[in-house]
Amino acid sequence: GDSVTQMxxxxxxSEEAFLTINCTxxxxxxxxxxxxxQYPGEGxxxxxxxxxxxxxxxxxxxEATYRKETTSFHLExxxxxxxxxxxYFCALIGRxxxxxxxxxxxxxxxxxP
Amino acid sequence: xxxxxQTPRYLIKTRGQQVTLSCSPISxxxxxxxxxxxxxxxxxxxFEYFSETQRNKGNFPGxxxxxxxxxxxxxxxxxxxxLGDSALYLCASSFAGxxxxxxxxxxxxxxxxx
Numbered sequence: 001g002d003s004v005t006q007m008x009x010x011x012x013x014s015e016e017a018f019l020t021i022n023c024t025x026x027x028x029x030x031x032x033x034x035x036x037x038q039y040p041g042e043g044x045x046x047x048x049x050x051x052x053x054x055x056x057x058x059x060x061x062x063e064a065t066y067r068k069e070t071t072s073f074h075l076e077x078x079x080x081x082x083x084x085x086x087x088y089f090c091a092l093i094g095r096x097x098x099x100x101x102x103x104x105x106x107x108x109x110x111x112x113p
Numbered sequence: 114x115x116x117x118x119q120t121p122r123y124l125i126k127t128r129g130q131q132v133t134l135s136c137s138p139i140s141x142x143x144x145x146x147x148x149x150x151x152x153x154x155x156x157x158x159x160f161e162y163f164s165e166t167q168r169n170k171g172n173f174p175g176x177x178x179x180x181x182x183x184x185x186x187x188x189x190x191x192x193x194x195x196l197g198d199s200a201l202y203l204c205a206s207s208f209a210g211x212x213x214x215x216x217x218x219x220x221x222x223x224x225x226x227x
Contacts, residue, residue, distance in 0.1 A: 032212055032213075036218075041220070042220055043117070043203055043219050043220045043221055044203065044205075044218040045218070046215055046216075046217075049215075051212075051213075089156065091156075093212055094212075095212060096212075098169045099158060099169065099171065100146055100158030100159075100161060100171060101146075101148070101156075101158060101205075101216065102158070103155055103156035103157075104155070105155045106155065106156075
């Protein structure tokens, strides 16, 4: 079945550092790819998405590019802030949508001032 | 526009009991999906309801069931609770489900089984 693999962390960075969280996937066909963020005590919020190869999703300074050749969707941000501290989930949904969202295990990001 | 609401936010039950969780989707949304989040297994898809019908189902035992009402509100039921059912249960609503409709998540219900 479909699967998503991402670094679990915790990942600790200083404020204004460059962020990369790696995400690779296994899926049949051409899934849609997502990054969700979860703040303490809250549900998941969609951060960005990409629906086809070479698409770039972007939001709030975060970016990720759908790379079919490497089956990857790495999350990047040029300069992180303390407020970016959260758990980040990479996810996919297959073309039929029949299995719901398939999530990675989540990466706990800690930004220190 | 109000977001997805889930009640109760916290529950404590004992093994063998049953539990019902409730989810109210965003107004106008007809699809409701349920997910289980645990430290060991991460986030796993339970099932999706659309227009009062279960449309998709994940790989969970029959003790996990759900239903959806005509106003799109959904309930999830777990019977004969086991310790391993302790988890955060998340509900997500979308306009029509499927690939092209964004899912909006509620804050979750934290279930503890003793």
